[in-house]
Amino acid sequence: MIDIKALRDNPQVFDQGWERRGLAPMSAGLLAIDEKRRALQTEIQGLLARRNDASRQIGELKKKGENADAVMAEVATLKARLPELEEAERTLATELEDQLARLPNIPADETPDGADESGNVETRRFGTPREFDFTPREHFDLGEALGQMHFDRAAKLSGSRFVVLSGALARLERALGAFMIDLHTDSHGYREMATPILVRDEAMFGTGQLPKFADDFFRTTNGFSLIPTAEVTLTNQHMDEILDEDKLPLRYAALTPCFRSEAGAAGKDTRGMIRQHQFMKVEIVSLTTPEQAAAEHERLTGCAEEVLKRLELPYRVLELCTGDIGFSACRTFDLEVWLPGQGVYREISSCSHFGDFQARRMKTRYRPAGAKDTRFIHTLNGSGLAVGRTLVAVLENYQQADGSIRVPEVLRPYMNGLEVISKDV
Known part of the structure; x- marks a missing residue:
């Protein structure tokens, strides 16, 4: 299984390895999926943090007897948005995992080059x-x-x-x-x-x-x-x-x-x-x-x-x-x-x-x-x-x-x- 962290650090090593096997370079496509997935993860984490802050804010407003409708509406929007983002992140994670699982190992430096x-x-x-x-x-x-x-x-x-x-x-x-x-x-x-x-x-x-x-x-x-x-x-x-x-x-x-x-x-x-x-x-x-x-x-x-x-x-x-x-x-x-x-x-x-x-x-x-x-x-x-x-x-x-x-x-x-x-x- 290809290590996605190693691929991020040294994509050229993997592309060269796959080319030695007669395959086209693939790191760019894989890293694009990985980048989208990680961006979604960051967005999800931000929305979760904001939802937690807003929930606390609602409690504080109600204690003070102040109107919390606007913040409650925001929380409702966040709750509706999060499942969509989480599903999108899971879809990308599955796609990335599947593509990585189908990719062959990288040849050792000692392995001689040859087409067949x-x-x-x-x-x-x-x-x-x-x-x-x-x-x-x-x-x-x-x-x-x-x-x-x-x-x-x-x-x-x-x-x-x-x-x-x-x-x-x-x-x-x-x-x-x-x-x-x-x-x-x-x-x-x-x-x-x-x-x-x-x-x-x-x-x-x-x-x-x-x-x-x-x-x-x-x-x-x-x-x-x-x-x-x-x-x-x-x-x-x-x-x-x-x-x-x-x-x-x-x-x-x-x-x-x-x-x-x-x-x-x-x-x-x-x-x-x-x-x-x-x-x-x-x-x-x-x-x-x-x-x-x-x-x-x-x-x-x-x-x-x-x-x-x-x-x-x-x-x-x-x-x-x-x-x-x-x-x-x-x-x-x-x-x-x-x-x-x-x-x-x-x-x-x-x-x-x-x-x-x-x-x-x-x-x-x-x-x-x-x-x-x-x-x-x-x-x-x-x-x-x-x-x-x-x-x-x-x-x-x-x-x-x-x-x-x-x-x-x-x-x-x-x-x-x-x-x-x-x-x-």
Whole structure:
């Protein structure tokens, strides 16, 4: 959420930030609404003060036995005028609040400029893509040939962009989620959380899904939304709270189902498990001070990378440019895993720093040690990782010529020692 006080003080900073995102400068229009609203507030305060003075004056005149009709008429006029002004002020306040709520965060100075994903900057790589002595297949061909990935059955149940997994592939998905959450909680210091997957609008607003992206997730008929990511619940659990500085950073992890409408993805990844309406994901979230946030961003990204390293999956890290970062983010690192079936790197995690953008929407602050005043926290999150996409990467990178799949060593304890996934017979 944009801070209107900061906008008043430095409108050029916000205009430059929005221009870096490819948007037109907007501070002048916002400040015009703000100025009208503040002028009305001043007028209302003046009329209230005058009404109070006039009421006292009426009492004094009546005590003296003098005529108070003129002053009483003035009070009646003030009483009639005040509701009109108050309604006008509320209308402007609502308009300003709505416009501010729909505006994206300002990119960090470190975020590279760029119009779209072509402006993203690769910062490092891990691992070398495997050389195959056969033509590698895509995950959906492998899964269907194994008899354990069923898009036709899912279509009968729910339509497109769903899948039914069975046998060893169903267990492999479960193993991946368990491995990831164990790694983050046992080795990386995140606190495991089990949170709701149905939330109220206040939570969707807090992390920036509402009001701008209402078409991107599923809603129930009684006012709840299905979470598109556990970021919503992990971050918003501290809505309207004041945290102690010595408790920061707070680090949380959760393995949850996630639901996305994919409203803007018509025709994209229509086959397979890359872009589904329902999928499992491990989310990692940090709440910290502004001073700790940059280091925490690097740490969080490293925790997500460690999953790929232990699975021995080749990947690269991109820093997203201003034209590709998300609505609420000020800086983002994407992890892209190598998919030999497609011959490309595909996103498997976004690790973002949001500054105090979400905290302002959630009204979440912390009290620095020894201070009377409070400050907004900084929030960060990342996928650690998207389980379905990781399953895709394992299938494609660990496939063998006969269509079987070697199970990564780190997952074998979760698979009851299974080393190779073979075709159902």
